[in-house]
Amino acid sequence: MPRRSFIKKPPDTKSVVLLALVAAVLLVTYIVKPGSFTAGNANQILLVISYLGIMGVGVSFLLISGGIDFAAAAHATCSMLVFTEVTRIAPALPAIIPFLAALAFGALAGAVNAALVEGLSMTSFIATIGMASVWNGVVMWYTKGGTLALANDSIIGLTMAKIGRTPVPWVFVFVAALLAVYSTVLNRTRFGRSVLMIGGNAGAARLAGLNPAKIRTMLYINTGALSAVCGVVFLSLSRAFVPKGLTQNTPELTALTATILGGVSFMGGAGKLSGAFLGIILIQVLSYALQILSLPLWIVTVVNGLLLLIALLTDAIAAKGRYALKSKSHAPKAEQTEM
Amino acid sequence: MKKKLPLAGALRSKAFTLVVLLVILVALFTVLASVNNTRFFTARTFIGILSDLAVPSFLAIGAGCLIVSGNIDLSQASVGAMAGVILAVGISWWQIPWWGAIVLAIAASAAAGLLNAVIVNELGIAPFVTTLAISSVIKGITMLLSTDPGNILVSSIAFTTPATDAIAAASFGDIPATAIVMVAAFIVYGLMLAKTKLGKSIYLIGCNRVAARLSGLGEKKISYFLFINCSALGGVSGVILSLRSKQGTMLALQSDQFTGVTAAILGGISFSGGSGGMGGAFMGLLVIKTFNKGMMIADSNTYLTFVLSGVLLIAALTMDYVSVRRQRKRAGA
Numbered sequence: 001m002p003r004r005s006f007i008k009k010p011p012d013t014k015s016v017v018l019l020a021l022v023a024a025v026l027l028v029t030y031i032v033k034p035g036s037f038t039a040g041n042a043n044q045i046l047l048v049i050s051y052l053g054i055m056g057v058g059v060s061f062l063l064i065s066g067g068i069d070f071a072a073a074a075h076a077t078c079s080m081l082v083f084t085e086v087t088r089i090a091p092a093l094p095a096i097i098p099f100l101a102a103l104a105f106g107a108l109a110g111a112v113n114a115a116l117v118e119g120l121s122m123t124s125f126i127a128t129i130g131m132a133s134v135w136n137g138v139v140m141w142y143t144k145g146g147t148l149a150l151a152n153d154s155i156i157g158l159t160m161a162k163i164g165r166t167p168v169p170w171v172f173v174f175v176a177a178l179l180a181v182y183s184t185v186l187n188r189t190r191f192g193r194s195v196l197m198i199g200g201n202a203g204a205a206r207l208a209g210l211n212p213a214k215i216r217t218m219l220y221i222n223t224g225a226l227s228a229v230c231g232v233v234f235l236s237l238s239r240a241f242v243p244k245g246l247t248q249n250t251p252e253l254t255a256l257t258a259t260i261l262g263g264v265s266f267m268g269g270a271g272k273l274s275g276a277f278l279g280i281i282l283i284q285v286l287s288y289a290l291q292i293l294s295l296p297l298w299i300v301t302v303v304n305g306l307l308l309l310i311a312l313l314t315d316a317i318a319a320k321g322r323y324a325l326k327s328k329s330h331a332p333k334a335e336q337t338e339m
Numbered sequence: 340m341k342k343k344l345p346l347a348g349a350l351r352s353k354a355f356t357l358v359v360l361l362v363i364l365v366a367l368f369t370v371l372a373s374v375n376n377t378r379f380f381t382a383r384t385f386i387g388i389l390s391d392l393a394v395p396s397f398l399a400i401g402a403g404c405l406i407v408s409g410n411i412d413l414s415q416a417s418v419g420a421m422a423g424v425i426l427a428v429g430i431s432w433w434q435i436p437w438w439g440a441i442v443l444a445i446a447a448s449a450a451a452g453l454l455n456a457v458i459v460n461e462l463g464i465a466p467f468v469t470t471l472a473i474s475s476v477i478k479g480i481t482m483l484l485s486t487d488p489g490n491i492l493v494s495s496i497a498f499t500t501p502a503t504d505a506i507a508a509a510s511f512g513d514i515p516a517t518a519i520v521m522v523a524a525f526i527v528y529g530l531m532l533a534k535t536k537l538g539k540s541i542y543l544i545g546c547n548r549v550a551a552r553l554s555g556l557g558e559k560k561i562s563y564f565l566f567i568n569c570s571a572l573g574g575v576s577g578v579i580l581s582l583r584s585k586q587g588t589m590l591a592l593q594s595d596q597f598t599g600v601t602a603a604i605l606g607g608i609s610f611s612g613g614s615g616g617m618g619g620a621f622m623g624l625l626v627i628k629t630f631n632k633g634m635m636i637a638d639s640n641t642y643l644t645f646v647l648s649g650v651l652l653i654a655a656l657t658m659d660y661v662s663v664r665r666q667r668k669r670a671g672a
Contacts, residue, residue: 116653116656120656120657120660121660122656122657122660123604123656125467126600126601126604126652126656127653127656129597129601129652130649130652130653130656131649131653132649133645133646133648133649133652134646134649134650134653135649136645136649137642137643137644137645137646137647137648137649138646140642140645140646141642141643141645141646144642145642253471256468257472260468296482296483296486296490296492297479297482297492298479298480298481298482298483298486298492299479300479301475301476301478301479301482302475302476302479302480303479304475304479305472305473305474305475305476305477305478305479306472306476308468308471308472308475309458309464309469309472309473309476312464312465312468312469312472313462313464316462316463316464
């Protein structure tokens, strides 16, 4: 096996651009409102990045394989409900039991998505929107739209704990570790390469002996489970179960935007999880900055849309670059396939 | 030519499955309603369904034509909300005549469609995400429009003029005029797709874009037309909703973001383009709205409707899968 040289690798321009953008936003905010750089604000941003990041890892891994999950927020909400109800029925149990119940639910919901998309070959987009409507409906039906209190407040400490006196919450460390693990799986293992390959060309991957349906099924289940974790972290933040608390901000779309911003191709087959995570950081820092600068809501909404458009544009340009490189090296082949 | 036959058969069976589903739904709700001491099977219910159909039907027509050509537009509902707000703001704040406000609302919607078309066709970005991004931009513009001179975001802007009230209330017998316009629109667009050269070109583009370009169909021009058409029709549905409720609100049509697309898909317009028609889209919409109305009459717990409308979508997709597979088997045998 040839050893990879890490030094010779060309610098990842996309990540550099994203980091520069984050820095620029922070700089502008600092110049306009220096007083806003408090430990409290930093803590808030990091917490939001944490729960979005957990969902983002799942969503982008799936997107790289060519699947899509619009039900991630609904899964998270329903998992929150499972957690809340298990603690209500048995408040004496340690928090790990309701957590495992929520995780199991998330995985199950992911498996349902996989069964619909891979088993019954439905369009992933429409099937997961349908399932999102089912799970959100279950939540509304069960709670009648009302807020449920947490019977056991042990979970609140989960997001309260910080590293020493810094504003960095331990949850953020956990998310960073999660990201590292998933990135390693994607970039350094056989499984990760299979994921990239089925996303790039499912037909070729099947001919090469891979089983795209099986791999995507695993990833749908993984997305469901990670959504459940995201839900539990969000529950710990909100300290009560609010039926529309998570879904009203459409975090599944935010995760998707961030993922594409970070260079994961919308068509699958390319991308890095760290890029997706940087995308989430950029979106959150920007939206928090817009709030701090007390700009009207319409600007925030327009900027969110423009950001996604810019992300798509750079994705399209990058894809064109890839195509140009490919067609240069295999010019005759490219012509043949076009005919 | 041999390959076309099973496809046509599958489509026929799809319309058939929808009719079966509709009959089952009507029977089910008739029984459920009688258990709850209300009545479902009445003329009033069906006129109500027909009237409910008018707003989403324009979404479904626009989305349907676009999906046949292999594209998609998710900004339609936001564009509709913007059109409704422009109508309300135009009449009550800017003091322009009602017809001017309607023209302005539809023109702004069409402009949004043009924007989608430019980004998709000239920059080559996937329509799915392009329109998602534009949807957010349009939502922001709608908020800007609903901000009054005192810098306060107004969630609903009321307006009233004798002419707009008359349009909203117009009816022939018991059937509202908007429902008749809707049926006419379905027929016109249905004929356009099925019988004209333009319609055939749209199917061809949906089936095979490259082949369509090579045969000189002007696929780009048609794509522009379909995007603008889709947004303009979204604007029409927003205007109708606004006329009926006598107010414009930035929250309008929010629950209908996927109704048009869902109805089209339910009705057999394939996501990958090149198949389906307006009749199917109408049937799909009819099934969705009959279901919603039935749930409202038969059961007071509206929250259950959320669950079951998702289940309905999944069930319809499953039926579709089963029928397509059966057709394929028959074709193979």
